[in-house]
Amino acid sequence: MTIATESLVEALKEILSDDQVSINQAIRELHGRDESYHAMSLPSIVVFPTSAEDVSKIMKLAQTHQVPIVPFGLGTSLEGHVIPYDNGITIDFSMMNKVLEIKANDLLVKVQPGVTRTQLNQELKKYGLFFSVDPGADATLGGMAATNASGTTSVKYGVMRDQVRDLEVVLADGTIIHTGNLAAKSSSGYHLNGLFVGSEGTLGCFTELTLRVYGIPEHVMAARASFLSINDAVEAVVSILQAGIPIARVELVDEVSMKQANLHSETNYKEEPTLFMEFHGNEAGLKQDIEFMKEIVEDHHCQSIAFEKDNAARNKLWDARHNLAYAYIHGYPGKKMMVTDVCVPISELANAVHYARQQLDAFGLPGGIVGHVGDGNFHALVMMDMDNPEEVAKANQLNELIVMYALERDGTCTGEHGVGIGKLKYQAIEHGAALLVMEKIKLALDPNNLLNPNKIVKLEEQGVNL
Structure with missing residues (x-):
């Protein structure tokens, strides 16, 4: 452990309790990967806040020490979102896992970010209600908002962004803000909910979410x-x-x-x-x-x-x-999975799926095609041996062909899994000059580029590694 790390650990223990700060190797390894094929990288320190005030203090300390921050839910992401390639501090939200309030008459619920969708639905069932977004994995709601998750029910109920009424967000400088309110609609100000949902921890950390729920059919x-x-x-x-x-x-x-x-x-x-x-x-x-x-x-x-x-x-x-x-x-022990994730206009869906199946067969890689085709989103599940450079190269080429096919038809490189690092190289192609606007927003909210750096947008200036 370096002198800089020792100094930061001591500073963190002054604002948190000892059991909320860990440099244990096994814990760091758990927070150095997600469910993707992307390479592991360990955080220097893992912290476990219990409140927005804890997160605010951590953010302020990170600014003082110029240390990167990466938020972490359950690690079920698929494009390397939570892997801390710049090391630094990982904030694990597992201790912020309370359902705070169920407003049944308003069809709203207020939760902390570490609550999982299964946990929430167990509570809601008592009121004859359910939360609609179902990405498959029992992910945390904070993580689902961070990637704008969707899943099997989005064709009827919409994606995560459609369910978020308000977020409590801790910004890079430690400021705590709310992005919305309890009203069903508003014409007041910029649409901050839409900005922060899907931001993948690059603009702030979510410490509370107010979400829309539905009556059980x-x-x-x-x-x-x-x-x-x-x-x-x-x-x-x-x-x-x-x-x-x-x-x-x-x-x-x-x-x-x-x-x-x-x-x-x-x-x-x-x-x-x-x-x-x-x-x-x-x-x-x-x-x-x-x-x-x-x-x-x-x-x-x-x-x-x-x-x-x-x-x-x-x-x-x-x-x-x-x-x-x-x-x-x-079914394929020893192999890792690459999950492609494109979304196209419905009129292009049949040809896009057919093209993906053709390419999968042509490359000779084992895998299948599945998807939430009701909203034009589908996946190729591709199995590859990470120790075989030829297979890895084929999988990457296949992924790129499927993405480019979607982009050429005015689709998107990711329908639900998010950008992370896996889809970073396609952002300029998909967004053009709009990517420069995103970079300006990132710099305005995180001028030192400490919040999940080099995810979604890649800036020249980076936080100092520990």
């Missing part, structure tokens, strides 16, 4: 529809959306991924390109929507459709979908 129906081809499945989704059917979830799982799902989840679903669907509503409305959906998928050569009416079967269906990444990881 009266009836829920899930279905699996199998098709001859991926193209038929995707075209069916486009037709369902164009028909205005209020579908709550619609997920594409290709043939290869269905095989992996069956192996991992011990299911016996048909191993064909499949749509996993779910409908929310009242009994009469659901019946009409489902009949309309059946007519549409039959027009697109649907081979079979099975309905999951009870909770157990429905949960098994969505568990199989959510666990697909782990199905591949366990």
Whole structure:
């Protein structure tokens, strides 16, 4: 441990308790990686605040010592967001994990950033409510806001940015601000909620979130529809959306991924390109929507459709979908997963998915195509041996081809996973001159470039390493 590190540890222990500051190697290693294939880098120190005031003191101390700060939820991110490549201090929010207030009549909830979505939904269930954003991983709500997470239900309920009513944010200089209020809408001032959601810890640290919640639907129906081809499945989704059917979830799982799902989840679903669907509503409305959906998928050569009416079967269906990444990881021991993440206009979706499957086959890499196709977002799950430079190069090239295909059609390089370091090189291509505006915002709020440096935007000046 360097003299500079020793000095900072002592300073941190003066403002926090001893058990809130750690330089333990194992703890540092836990905070030196996420679930991505990106290389590990350890923080010098990990701190565990319990309040916004703690975070404010940490921020002020970091400014004094010119030390980088990286916020950390559960480390479920997929593009290296929480990996501290400039070392410094990692702020772990696991001790700020309280559901502070449920305002059932306003359909709002106030939480600390370390609360997970599963924890929140367990509390909300008592009030007949639920939080809609479902990225699959049981991520923290602070982390989900930081990356503007979405997932399976975004086609009906929207993404994380749509749910945030207010944020308590600690800025780089330690100032504590609120970005919104409890009102359903406002024309007052700049839209700070929209600015901070998706900022990946580069503009401030979230210490409290006020979120929109929903009433648990009266009836829920899930279905699996199998098709001859991926193209038929995707075209069916486009037709369902164009028909205005209020579908709550619609997920594409290709043939290869269905095989992996069956192996991992011990299911016996048909191993064909499949749509996993779910409908929310009242009994009469659901019946009409489902009949309309059946007519549409039959027009697109649907081979079979099975309905999951009870909770157990429905949960098994969505568990199989959510666990697909782990199905591949366990199916290819010794390999790491690269998850591509593009989003295109709905009219471009079928061709984009077809192109991604063609490229995956052409490169000869094991993997599958899945996605939240109801909003044009899909993923190639690519398995590679990190010790094989040829495979890594192929995976990177495949990722770039898929991203460039999306950008050339006015899509985005990341539909939900965020930029981190993995998508940093595409920012100038996607945003053009607007990236300069983002850099100016970053410099205005974090002039010393200490907050999660070199994520989203890469500035010349950097914080001092420890």
